[in-house]
Amino acid sequence: MFPEIDHILLSREQIAARVRDLGERIAKDINNDRLADADAEVVIIPILTGALVLTADLIRELPLRLSLRVVAVSSYPGASISSKGAKIRGELPQNLAGKHVLIIDDILDSGQTIGLVKELIAEQRPASLRTCVLLRKPETCRMRHVDVEYVGFDIPNEFVVGYGLDYDGFYRNYPQIATLKPEAIAAASRATKPGSSQ
C-alpha cells in the first residue's frame, strides 16, 4: 500500500510507548502547576496539520480537564523537503492569559514554526507555556533556537513521513515514522506544481 516507503525509523509500538510516557510527564507537570491555582484552564494547541495524529493520541493520555484550540502554520510549499519560513494561516488562539498552554507539533527542524507560535502565544501571558514535539532533528538544523520541554525522539537529519507528517500532502496516515525512496521525492517534485502544505 505504501511502496514508496524506504526505511522505518520508528515503529508503531515505539511511538505508542513513548506517547504514553510523554502523557504521564505532561499530566504530572501541569497538575503540579495547578496546585497554585486549581481553576486555571489547560489549553492544548496543536500546530496543523502535522500535529493531528500525535495530538489525538497524546490528549487521550492526559486525564485533565482541557480544551483544544488549533493553529495553522505553513512552511513547506508543495513538494519541497526543506523549510521556507513559517507563516500563521488564519486565526491565532486568543485569551490565553492565566492559562496553562501546551503547544504540540510533529517535528522540530529549523525552529521557525515553533519559534513563531511560542513568541505570539507568550505575548498573551499564559500562566505556563510548554511545547511537545514527537521528533527533533539535530541542533545543526536549527535557524532559530527554541526550548522544547517534551521530545519524543531525536532523529537524524533525514526527511521523514508518517504519523501525521506528510510529503506533498500524503503519507500522514502511515502509522510509523519512515523515510521515502529518493525516486518518490524526485518524481513528486516533477509531477506537482507548488501548493501550500501545513
Ligand code: 5GP
Ligand atoms: P521548522 O519550522 O522547525 O523548520 O519545521 C517545522 C515544520 O516543518 C514541521 O511542522 C513539519 O511540518 C515540517 N518538517 C520539518 N522536517 C520535516 C520532515 O522531515 N518531514 C516532514 N514531513 N515535515 C517536516
Ligand code: MG
Ligand atoms: Mg507541520
